[in-house]
Amino acid sequence: MFSIIQAAGWPIWPLIACSVLALALIFERFLALRTSRVAPPKLLNEALTVSANNLPTPDVVTQLEQNSALGEILASGLRALNANPRCSESELKATMEGAGRAVGHRLEKYLGALATIASAAPLLGLLGTVIGMIEIFGAQTGGGVSSGNPAQLAQGISIALYNTAFGLIVAIPALIFWRYFRGRVDSYLLGMELASERFARHLARFRRGN
Numbered sequence: 001m002f003s004i005i006q007a008a009g010w011p012i013w014p015l016i017a018c019s020v021l022a023l024a025l026i027f028e029r030f031l032a033l034r035t036s037r038v039a040p041p042k043l044l045n046e047a048l049t050v051s052a053n054n055l056p057t058p059d060v061v062t063q064l065e066q067n068s069a070l071g072e073i074l075a076s077g078l079r080a081l082n083a084n085p086r087c088s089e090s091e092l093k094a095t096m097e098g099a100g101r102a103v104g105h106r107l108e109k110y111l112g113a114l115a116t117i118a119s120a121a122p123l124l125g126l127l128g129t130v131i132g133m134i135e136i137f138g139a140q141t142g143g144g145v146s147s148g149n150p151a152q153l154a155q156g157i158s159i160a161l162y163n164t165a166f167g168l169i170v171a172i173p174a175l176i177f178w179r180y181f182r183g184r185v186d187s188y189l190l191g192m193e194l195a196s197e198r199f200a201r202h203l204a205r206f207r208r209g210n
Contacts, residue, residue, distance in 0.1 A: 015128070032107075043064075043070055078203070114174055
């Protein structure tokens with residue numbers, strides 16, 4: 001591996017940095033976007049059950065808020081109703097939508113950086129290719145390739161090919177995982193939006209009934 005890095009020359013170092021950063025971002029997003037941390041499947045039903053007859057105590061609301069991203073959205077509705085028992089359904093929805101936007105912003109964290117790496121890696125590989133071509137032409141003395149320095153010519157070809165390949169090796173997985181995480185976030189956001197609308201209707205009925 002070290003011999004490949006040596007053959008590729010200095011242009012490969014930015015690509016290595018991009019690959020390390022991409023791996024770190026992918027690992028972090030896998031942990032952050034787990035279902036248990038974003039939208040546990042049974043959480044909405046549990047929140048509906050807890051608030052079926054009476055509003056939960058502040059301690060229960062705090063536990064719900066700390067449970068997950070969805071719990072944070074649902075807890076915002078309970079807090080709004082505790083603060084103003086006569087608030088309308090539209091006010092409840094507005095409060096929960098505000099919490100949902102904050103949650104959505106956190107779920108999309110680092111996705112822009114991953115997309116940037118996916119876009120920049122091929123360009124960095126192209127930069128290495130251009131530098132390799134410069135090395136090749138620098139090995140020529142004017143009479144043609146055969147009159148150039150063979151070692152310098154081989155080095156230029158190595159730089160060009162290795163950087164092109166490594167740029168694609170970095171970019172393709174980064175693009176795949178960016179699309180995967182992007183779809184995962186969109187799915188979470190849709191599910192949380194539907195859950196918050198159902199919970200807002202539930203709280204509005206509870207408010208009118210009391």
